[in-house]
Amino acid sequence: MSDHELRVSKIRDGTVLDHLPGGSALNVLAMLDIDGSEGTGVSVAMNVPSERLGTKDVVKVEERELSQAEVDVLSLIAPRATVNIVREYAVREKKQAERPESVRGVLACPNSSCITNAEEPVQTRFDVLEDGVRCGYCEEIIREGIADHLDVA
Amino acid sequence: MSDHELRVSKIRDGTVLDHLPGGSALNVLAMLDIDGSEGTGVSVAMNVPSERLGTKDVVKVEERELSQAEVDVLSLIAPRATVNIVREYAVREKKQAERPESVRGVLACPNSSCITNAEEPVQTRFDVLEDGVRCGYCEEIIREGIADHLDVA
Numbered sequence: 066m067s068d069h070e071l072r073v074s075k076i077r078d079g080t081v082l083d084h085l086p087g088g089s090a091l092n093v094l095a096m097l098d099i100d101g102s103e104g105t106g107v108s109v110a111m112n113v114p115s116e117r118l119g120t121k122d123v124v125k126v127e128e129r130e131l132s133q134a135e136v137d138v139l140s141l142i143a144p145r146a147t148v149n150i151v152r153e154y155a156v157r158e159k160k161q162a163e164r165p166e167s168v169r170g171v172l173a174c175p176n177s178s179c180i181t182n183a184e185e186p187v188q189t190r191f192d193v194l195e196d197g198v199r200c201g202y203c204e205e206i207i208r209e210g211i212a213d214h215l216d217v218a
Numbered sequence: 219m220s221d222h223e224l225r226v227s228k229i230r231d232g233t234v235l236d237h238l239p240g241g242s243a244l245n246v247l248a249m250l251d252i253d254g255s256e257g258t259g260v261s262v263a264m265n266v267p268s269e270r271l272g273t274k275d276v277v278k279v280e281e282r283e284l285s286q287a288e289v290d291v292l293s294l295i296a297p298r299a300t301v302n303i304v305r306e307y308a309v310r311e312k313k314q315a316e317r318p319e320s321v322r323g324v325l326a327c328p329n330s331s332c333i334t335n336a337e338e339p340v341q342t343r344f345d346v347l348e349d350g351v352r353c354g355y356c357e358e359i360i361r362e363g364i365a366d367h368l369d370v371a
Contacts (some may be wrong), residue, residue: 088255088257107265111254
């Protein structure tokens with residue numbers, strides 16, 4: 066039995082996100098726009114001992130299969146995330162989060178004079194660099210603490 | 219085996235919050251100032267089928283025993299919350315969230331001209347009424363959607 070099975074049990078249908086950095090689960094939920102108000106089952110285990118990562122988080126989302134695009138956004142804060150799509154209690158598909166070329170509507174630009182921070186209906190867009198992300202409007206670069214800039218309003 | 223044991227397993231030492239309204243777990247964590255950065259185990263099961271509540275959330279916080287005062291704050295959003303203090307895998311203490319007389323630093327006042335929203339170092343204080351809460355400064359009353367006013371900055 067693996068570590069996370071000790072903390073949260075199997076789901077029947079849905080998506081299992083594993084190997085998330087310890088303590089990142091709430092940011093992962095925010096990026097996926099999941100807060101429990103959907104009414105479907107969500108289980109989270111934070112800071113589970115992991116051989117590979119020291120500690121890790123696991124998130125299980127029932128009755129929802131995440132797309133590759135949804136998963137790829139997670140690579141910004143969880144580069145080693147693994148994703149299993151589960152149907153009838155069995156893993157039917159395995160995905161890996163891959164760095165997307167850009168992300169839209171996920172991050173808020175830290176530059177207060179950026180147009181995305183004005184009262185304009187402009188969706189944020191960041192180009193993903195090797196070592197950070199760059200605002201597609203004002204070119205401000207975020208290198209560290211990307212999770213602190215999640216646009217979860 | 220009860221519902222929540224199907225979703226998240228037993229903890230060795232810590233606090234189990236049960237009978238939280240379905241979908242409220244993330245607000246409960248915010249009220250307790252828990253976001254996973256503590257490094258200790260936290261597990262959450264949202265929207266678990268419950269006979270008593272329809273659906274419920276369960277939160278297990280490892281290596282931390284919540285005090286009565288911490289628990290009482292939760293009564294604002296989870297009036298039927300039950301709290302078990304667990305030591306060495308056994309429930310050693312049972313508490314019930316009770317409505318406190320007032321809460322400090324938990325809610326943000328929705329009145330933008332309230333002094334607690336000025337750039338002053340004033341901690342919010344709300345008096346708890348039968349059917350809501352009242353700002354201790356400007357007397358603004360929040361009756362519904364208290365969770366929307368959590369001060370989680």
